[in-house]
Amino acid sequence: MAHLTEDKNFRLxxxxxxxxxxxxxxxxxxxRAFTGVQTIELELEKPTDEIxxxxxxxKMGEVLYRTQDGRICVCNNVRVVPESETVVLRFPEELPAGAGALDVTWTGRFTEGLRGLYMAGKVAATQFEAADARRLFPCFDEPAFKARWALTVQVPAGLTALSNGRLEREESxxxxxxxxxxxTEVLSSYLVALVVGPLVGTVEETVEGIPVRTxxxxxxxxxxxxGQDAALAALPRLQAYFGLPYAFGKVDQVGIPDFEAGAxxxxxxxxxxxxxxxxxPATAPLSVQKRVAEVVTHELAxxxxxxxxxxxxxxxxxxxxxxxTWMAYKIVDQWKPEWRVWLDFDAGKAAALHLDALRSTHPIRGEVxxxxxxxxxxxxxxxxxGGAVLRxxxxxxxxxxFREGMRQYMRKHARANAVADDLWRALANASSQPVLELANAWIGQNGYPLVSVSLEGRTVKLTQQRYYSEPGxxxxxxxxxxxVLRYADAGxxxxxRVLLRESHAEVKLEGTGEVKWLVANASSTGFYRVQYDARTLEHLSASVDALEPSERISLLADQWALARSGQATLEAFLDLAGRFGHxxxxxxxxxxxxxxxxxENRLVDGEDQERFRQWVEKLLGAGLEKLGWDPAPGETDRVKLRRAALVRAIGGVARSRxxxxxxxxRVERALNGDTSALEPNLLDVAVSMVAREGDxxxxxxxxEKMPVEPDPATQRRYLLAITAFEDPRLADAAQKLFFTEKVxxxxxxxxxxxxxxxxxxxDAWWAEKQKRWKDVLARTGAAPMLLRRVVExxxxxxxxxxxxEVRKLLTAHPVEEAKQAMSQTLEKLEQDVMLRERALPEVRAWLQKQK
Structure with missing residues (x-):
């Protein structure tokens, strides 16, 4: 049996x-080292001479097995198999079926990257998902092997140590x-955690019996x-949604100074x-507050x-x-409805629509x-x-x-493991709808449809085909x-609602009188794009103010997508954009x-770029003039965010002097500590545009300020601003910084x-990056998420x-941990290059027609 472990796809x-x-x-x-000793209580289905x-x-030390009747069997052969990241423990005799206990001792070292047990500045932290618990414990490191964990740790005096369970007692x-x-309750190994360092916590607060500290x-x-308040707000709402109490005793949330994922x-x-x-909250832009609330709620869900x-x-x-992902937005929307977080959800969905329009996309559920x-x-x-399909x-x-189906699923599979079809069956049971057909088509199939819509009288003609961003x-x-179709008529x-199953369908709209306008993806909840015929699009564009914000966003995004794929002109998109000046x-x-x-960045050069900037300033400049840079007393968040968008347009895109x-x-005053110099939502864009032309x-x-800044959002703002300087000497200095510990x-x-x-x-950085590609990759510590983003x-x-040159680089030096990202980045870049070549003359001609 042991020979099977030579395969990297080996499963326990x-x-x-x-x-x-x-x-x-x-x-x-x-x-940066550790020693370990543990007892694993096991259940053997049949006699075996190896575990x-x-x-x-x-480095494995002594290993022995204790049978239920008290016999001790010492392991006489430990075989390490790097290919499958396993150790095969052989015993001189067969171990009997039934319960028993495995005693193991070992030593190891902290990981150099951001996985397993590693040092994040002064803090030792673990990160085990997907499969890095095996870097700290010899264990059954697959999600189906759930077990209870009773952890004991010895750490230097004076440090805080946190784990999944509450601290029961200590000796010193x-x-x-x-x-x-x-x-703990039964857990898969990837959910076990340990954090040790000079940390301080908020006062413990309890919500519905759950103690919470940050x-x-x-x-x-x-x-x-x-972050503490976000958790206190989310927990009761999640308990209510699931109809199930929180199971893990307490919630500790910890900010780790160096961390691969978001959380x-x-x-x-x-x-x-x-x-x-x-x-x-006094100085954080609203985008940062929303992001923290969403991440906290995501992790609690x-x-x-x-x-x-x-x-x-x-x-x-x-x-x-x-x-x-989906649940977090639902709960945050209940907590802070004025934030309209579903529009942020749509922004994430838009990025997924972009990726899923490539040939190199993958299904939501793929073979792993x-x-x-x-x-x-x-x-x-x-x-x-995935979140958009659930929505x-x-x-x-x-x-x-939907909620009743979720509750049934949670009750039926409590403390256990489940697969997607278990969820679909529960939802079908609760709704009496064909959920398996609906869900599995969307989960198992790449891509998504482009639905073409034409309206004649009260009859809507619908056709669907797969949307690709590559022309032809x-x-x-x-x-x-x-x-879900939304429309205005005499009533x-x-x-x-329509379930479009075939490639073509005709739908008679209910109601009476002339249909003034029709939206074929009401509130933008569908994961598809829409192409309207010319007359329907004209009526829609003329009635743009009657549409919900999410529908106006979709109208712009779908027209842009059609221009990218060559199914509409860039001229038509820019004409539509010109209707959004107010x-x-x-x-x-x-x-x-x-x-x-x-x-502005890709489709215009030279004089055309300057003309385009002037057009943007003319389109949106009056809006910023009217608002000014300083908030009025009692101003709403909506107005503050509108100002920030306009400053991005005028200062960032149009580069207005x-x-x-x-x-x-204002930036100078803000850097010197004047919090009134810039409204918080303007900080990112203002610092970036000033840095771009900075000395x-x-x-x-x-x-000097970046490394000592305690606020992580401010630190990130400075970090990005350092990359923005367009003075060639300062751009060069920033590039050299990349290879230092300052980043x-x-x-x-x-x-x-x-x-x-x-x-x-x-250009200079790209030349350097090609020469030093291995050094660039080494800076990620082989963290898969970081490698993906380096390729992107x-x-x-x-x-x-x-x-x-990119194709040549990735062929000669592929990034094995980011194969998908490599093919997606190459495909996207090829389309961007083709679009640029096609668009330069088209946008020039359009600009010449503008007054």
Missing amino acids: PLSVRPRRYAPTLTLDLEA ILHAIAL DGHMRKLYFQE WALPEKAHLTRF MENAGLITYREIALLLD HQWFGNWVTMVWWDDLWLNEAFA RNAHEAGESFDLITYEK MIEGFLGEDA VKSNERWPVPM GVREQ EEDDAVLDELVGRLAYV KALAEARP KALYEKLL KMQDVATFLTGLMGNRTGR SLGALRERKQLD
């Missing part, structure tokens, strides 16, 4: 199962503390209140990148969906993540053969498309039936498309400004993306020659 046999782990770890933070555990880079000899943590380094303790849902001990947890009911294997990872492939699944398709299904079934690609795939505004909704403005920024002259002294003194000031490992991809976006520095940063290049 189900005949040996853990029931309880009791590990004791002794950590030496100075030497296989996962382990990476652990003055130098070391021995901490005994309460035994932790940070002492110099950041003043930034914990908002990790370890049961009862949630770890976060500091920017996703810590902020000062996982305590039910993922931790209480867990996927069997990583091919259902999407179910964990998509559900938590091993833990390394699981690491590639943490992307926009898994999170955002679309909920919109079709209705909220009450056709396919015959079909989906069951749950559509007012109405909605009508737009007052901040979310719609964000969409508009994002598209205009793309045109007047806006720069306004921003420069050496400003560069050095930002470089934390967690920030290398962000910093790299900033450098790739720098117009004067980009290559998409900032613009010319065909650079596309050829």
